């Protein structure tokens with residue numbers, strides 16, 4: 001009847017959680033996500049790099065319980081656009097989430113269902129509160145792997161569809177050696 005309390009070993013250097021479920025997303029898994037489709041195709045054909053890995057400890061989908069996962073988001077770009085996670089709303093959209101940045105540099109794009117976006121830079125020690133209803137995507141703006149921990153309700157679920165189709169209203173690019181957050185030229189509200 002009571003679940004057994006549990007502890008897990010996180011290797012802070014690599015971001016790997018022992019005895020967790022590993023998920024790998026390669027660039028070929030992200031068709032249609034990047035603005036420069038030519039650059040995407042070229043890189044997929046050349047090396048199809050791993051964009052990110054997730055190490056997740058998940059419970060049954062039940063209200064009140066919690067999941068957590070580390071993500072190792074690799075450095076890289078498609079055209080001018082930095083590598084990012086797919087990004088999602090929660091299937092139960094009113095579920096919140098907390099992110100803790102552990103290593104490397106990057107940031108988070110958040111967006112309401114109406115397309116209002118925010119950018120929050122992240123460095124080791126940054127904690128982000130993702131409120132209910134906001135879609136969220138992390139971006140690696142550095143030259144090393146960007147590693148963070150996310151803690152989210154076990155019944156939050158993932159709704160990837162909206163973001164897969166429409167993307168975020170902002171994109172994060174490198175231009176003249178600078179990180180810039182600009183309007184997504186392909187965004188349609």
Ligand SMILES: O=P(O)(O)OC[C@H]1O[C@](O)(CO)[C@@H](O)[C@@H]1O
Pocket residue numbers: 054056069070071085086087088097136137149150152158
């Ligand atoms: O689920 P996405 O958008 O691919 O991003 C991966 C990260 O986000 C989470 O889904 C949590 O929001 C984690 O599993 C992981 O940390």
Ligand SMILES: [Fe+2]
Pocket residue numbers: 088089090097136152
């Ligand atoms: Fe989430």
